[in-house]
Amino acid sequence: MADSAIASYKTSPELSKAWAGLASWRALETNFGLGEQFLSVWHAWKNDPKAPRLLHYVGLTDEPTTFEALSHAARQYPELQPLLDELKVHWMALLPGFHRIVLNDGQVLLTLCIGELTKLLRDQQFETDSVFLNPGTSITALSDVWNSWTVKALARCCYRGTLVSLSPSALPLHSELKACGFQFDASSLWGVFNPHWEIKRSRGAFNLTTESVGTCAVIGAGLAGASVAAALAKRGWQVQVLDTAPLSAAGASGLPVGLVVPHVSVDDCAQSRLSRSGVRLMLQQARHLLRRGQDWADTGVLEKQLDGTQDMAQTAIFHQQAAWLKPTQLVRAWLAQTGVRFTGQAEVASLKKQSNEWLLLDGEGREIGRAQQVVFANAGGALPLLEAMQAEEPRLNLNRLPPVHGMRGLLSWGLHASAPEAANANFPTLPVNGSGSVIPWIPIEPESNSNAASEQAWYVGSSYQVDKQPELADAVNHLANLERLKQLMPELGENLTPVFQSEQVQHWKNTRCVTLDRLPLVGPLYEADHPSLWICAGMGSRGMSFSVLCAELLAAQWGNEPLPVGAALARSLFSLRGRGQQAPNPQD
Numbered sequence: 369m370a371d372s373a374i375a376s377y378k379t380s381p382e383l384s385k386a387w388a389g390l391a392s393w394r395a396l397e398t399n400f401g402l403g404e405q406f407l408s409v410w411h412a413w414k415n416d417p418k419a420p421r422l423l424h425y426v427g428l429t430d431e432p433t434t435f436e437a438l439s440h441a442a443r444q445y446p447e448l449q450p451l452l453d454e455l456k457v458h459w460m461a462l463l464p465g466f467h468r469i470v471l472n473d474g475q476v477l478l479t480l481c482i483g484e485l486t487k488l489l490r491d492q493q494f495e496t497d498s499v500f501l502n503p504g505t506s507i508t509a510l511s512d513v514w515n516s517w518t519v520k521a522l523a524r525c526c527y528r529g530t531l532v533s534l535s536p537s538a539l540p541l542h543s544e545l546k547a548c549g550f551q552f553d554a555s556s557l558w559g560v561f562n563p564h565w566e567i568k569r570s571r572g573a574f575n576l577t578t579e580s581v582g583t584c585a586v587i588g589a590g591l592a593g594a595s596v597a598a599a600l601a602k603r604g605w606q607v608q609v610l611d612t613a614p615l616s617a618a619g620a621s622g623l624p625v626g627l628v629v630p631h632v633s634v635d636d637c638a639q640s641r642l643s644r645s646g647v648r649l650m651l652q653q654a655r656h657l658l659r660r661g662q663d664w665a666d667t668g669v670l671e672k673q674l675d676g677t678q679d680m681a682q683t684a685i686f687h688q689q690a691a692w693l694k695p696t697q698l699v700r701a702w703l704a705q706t707g708v709r710f711t712g713q714a715e716v717a718s719l720k721k722q723s724n725e726w727l728l729l730d731g732e733g734r735e736i737g738r739a740q741q742v743v744f745a746n747a748g749g750a751l752p753l754l755e756a757m758q759a760e761e762p763r764l765n766l767n768r769l770p771p772v773h774g775m776r777g778l779l780s781w782g783l784h785a786s787a788p789e790a791a792n793a794n795f796p797t798l799p800v801n802g803s804g805s806v807i808p809w810i811p812i813e814p815e816s817n818s819n820a821a822s823e824q825a826w827y828v829g830s831s832y833q834v835d836k837q838p839e840l841a842d843a844v845n846h847l848a849n850l851e852r853l854k855q856l857m858p859e860l861g862e863n864l865t866p867v868f869q870s871e872q873v874q875h876w877k878n879t880r881c882v883t884l885d886r887l888p889l890v891g892p893l894y895e896a897d898h899p900s901l902w903i904c905a906g907m908g909s910r911g912m913s914f915s916v917l918c919a920e921l922l923a924a925q926w927g928n929e930p931l932p933v934g935a936a937l938a939r940s941l942f943s944l945r946g947r948g949q950q951a952p953n954p955q956d
């Protein structure tokens with residue numbers, strides 16, 4: 369194990385003292401190394417009946433270690449073995465950037481940040497309760513990694529009272545640390561951030577944190593609303609989710625099946641990086657809450673990129689971290705979490721402020737909910753509702769809210785049992801994506817009151833049309849889907865042409881809520897300290913990749929927790945980011 373300071377910290381009751389009475393505890397380790405410090409903190413947390421509900425651990429590293437090296441380092445500690453086994457599932461695809469790994473039934477949140485130390489520290493947006501400073505490097509190399517900017521960046525992650533534990537190899541940093549406001553005890557290995565000057569915070573113009581957990585109403589029971597509800601309930605909030613429809617997932621999230629797949633771009637743009645983080649989080653939820661093979665499967669997805677030239681030359685990428693998934697099942701699972709209450713047939717028509725609560729009223733002015741905080745997760749329904757309540761809350765800053773558009777989509781589908789034999793022979797074994805997609809061999813459950821055997825269905829999608837234009841006939845959209853299929857898988861397209869032409873093909877359709885820059889909106893609806901009206905919407909064509917990420921981001925902002933992505937990337941999702949965005953590409 370690393371060195372004596374860390375070992376004594378692990379075995380001492382210091383951890384219990386440090387987190388006593390807190391709802392969550394946040395630790396920042398400047399060198400994740402072989403993970404021993406993290407594993408021992410997690411182990412101590414697990415064995416302390418008075419430990420906080422949530423353990424947040426942010427580990428920084430210039431390069432992730434292999435899982436074998438992690439296991440080797442912990443081999444003398446059999447008590448850590450079950451933890452390692454749990455971690456193993458997630459130890460993959462660790463590219464530079466932030467990776468949120470959800471462990472221990474969602475109560476231990478490891479954020480592994482890979483990159484250059486100073487940059488990673490600057491990209492944090494939370495105040496840590498404790499710092500583990502173990503440079504784990506020789507004194508010569510220490511000065512290559514640590515300089516006064518690094519120490520200043522570390523100090524910006526601390527509040528007055530943040531504890532710091534140093535390993536002996538960090539002692540050469542003492543004078544720099546003291547100059548930045550850290551004070552140490554006689555051992556010089558223990559310290560506290562306690563500068564003799566007033567601490568000024570320049571990050572963020574206003575304070576987004578809520579003072580303590582309480583009640584929250586979420587408008588909209590789709591992927592966005594249900595994931596926000598589950599993320600908040602996990603942190604102790606009492607959440608009521610209201611929807612116009614009698615059942616949840618009645619909007620775009622009622623999609624029979626969709627793809628959880630990262631976005632790819634030549635310049636690895638914000639959408640691509642965010643989608644990778646979102647896919648990781650979504651797959652973790654699926655593993656935890658859904659039935660593999662029935663509600664989802666991490667089959668991977670083959671992405672064919674048509675290069676647009678006449679001979680339609682194709683390149684293909686295989687996304688291993690990708691899946692098909694039935695969103696309705698996940699929405700239901702989130703709404704069934706402790707602390708979440710769903711109210712159907714509850715269309716919110718207006719909101720009224722009464723002391724420190726919002727009353728949610730129906731079209732007849734009847735109260736259908738009340739809460740201290742409200743999250744608008746009702747996709748395209750959010751803006752009209754917000755416009756109507758501008759008089760009630762004049763601080764609403766709707767001019768800074770990027771515009772959203774409705775984009776209709778129709779998914780074509782049929783049963784494999786009734787598809788031509790040649791088509792079944794040509795269907796791929798796993799989903800194929802590109803300009804459109806084909807999702808084959810999806811089990812569909814018979815109605816609960818029928819004795820019919822389970823069947824398998826194929827899905828080909830999806831049309832894309834602005835909802836301001838008159839709606840196209842379903843037959844026209846089916847043919848557009850068939851054309852996409854013919855480009856993606858020409859032979860299969862030919863095989864299925866008779867099915868499409870004979871109108872045996874079935875459909876599911878709804879409307880996506882899309883922003884111009886294709887990034888969701890997450891954040892407050894006005895600029896003030898502790899805002900109580902928030903939005904989580906604009907998931908576009910990627911609600912299954914973005915919803916959990918957005919929910920975690922919102923919950924992290926309320927709780928002053930580490931963010932699941934770097935602060936710079938998180939800003940690209942900020943709700944009040946303004947209206948000057950690029951026009952969308954009309955393709956999915």
Ligand SMILES: Cc1cc2nc3c(=O)[nH]c(=O)nc-3n(C[C@H](O)[C@H](O)[C@H](O)COP(=O)(O)OP(=O)(O)OC[C@H]3O[C@@H](n4cnc5c(N)ncnc54)[C@H](O)[C@@H]3O)c2cc1C
Nearest residue numbers: 588590591592612619620621626627716749777910911912
């Ligand atoms: C054809 C098609 C194919 C798609 N394929 C994929 C895919 O493969 N992968 C993927 O990631 N995404 C896909 N999507 C997109 C995905 O479905 C959406 O991004 C996602 O479902 C949006 O979730 P949401 O919760 O924001 O919105 P919705 O699911 O639309 O939820 C909004 C809810 O708000 C409710 N509501 C509205 N106003 C009020 C009010 N005033 N009071 C109370 N309730 C209200 C509505 O009833 C609705 O239930 C597809 C979408 C379509 C249409």
